[in-house]
């Protein structure tokens with residue numbers, strides 16, 4: 652397809668497959684756990700699973716199955732109106748598996764489950780509690796918007812998690828084209844604000860994808876909006892088209908531009924900003940933020 656942009660040199664890299672990587676992969680298979688790292692074919696997988704450059708190893712587990720009730724146009728997860736029921740053993744199984752890995756930081760992410768009365772919030776909270784009862788691992792939960800439902804958000808923020816993450820994904824103008832129609836820019840801001848107000852000890856975090864046709868002014872506004880919602884940690888990354896049926900990449904944003912956004916974030920008052928074409932996450936720095944002096 653000639654209309655597709657060529658991959659710039661800074662995005663070409665080999666996926667390193669170390670020993671840790673192989674071990675994690677086998678265990679995940681055995682326990683029938685899904686990871687978004689693999690589902691989304693994340694290029695950081697080798698680094699994260701292998702013990703990153705800062706010596707912190709991270710894994711991202713996807714809860715509540717591999718089928719989402721929403722259909723965002725940047726995401727390659729399967730969609731269904733009524734996905735299969737939750738596995739009630741998943742919270743315990745996940746905690747047992749993660750406790751064995753020796754990772755320092757775990758990101759629990761999930762599909763959206765608009766079909767469940769609580770959006771799956773109790774399931775996510777149960778997983779966090781099981782993990783926290785067994786380990787000292789720092790837990791980040793990247794959660795759905797729960798349609799802005801306060802009870803669901805309360806359930807999550809009171810589960811002893813360290814980092815509450817919810818992604819705004821893109822600027823306000825592009826939201827209806829990029830995210831599922833049930834997702835709203837202002838609703839996501841509200842969810843982040845509510846989480847921080849309900850539990851000010853939490854680190855809140857959000858992420859923006861670049862390369863979807865947003866302007867610099869729009870990115871600035873989004874960053875400011877996130878800060879105004881009390882968000883502590885900001886990450887920016889390049890949007891990558893997962894399949895030909897998904898949104899096209901409009902622009903490969905240069906590493907220099909990502910650096911600019913990192914500086915912009917840092918001067919806007921975030922505790923930390925990680926911005927780069929490949930790294931949407933920089934969990935290695937988060938453990939310092941969620942140490943005893945913060946929580």
Ligand code: SF4
Nearest residue numbers: 719721722723726763
């Ligand atoms: Fe993907 Fe959107 Fe579902 Fe999240 S809510 S898993 S981004 S389709």
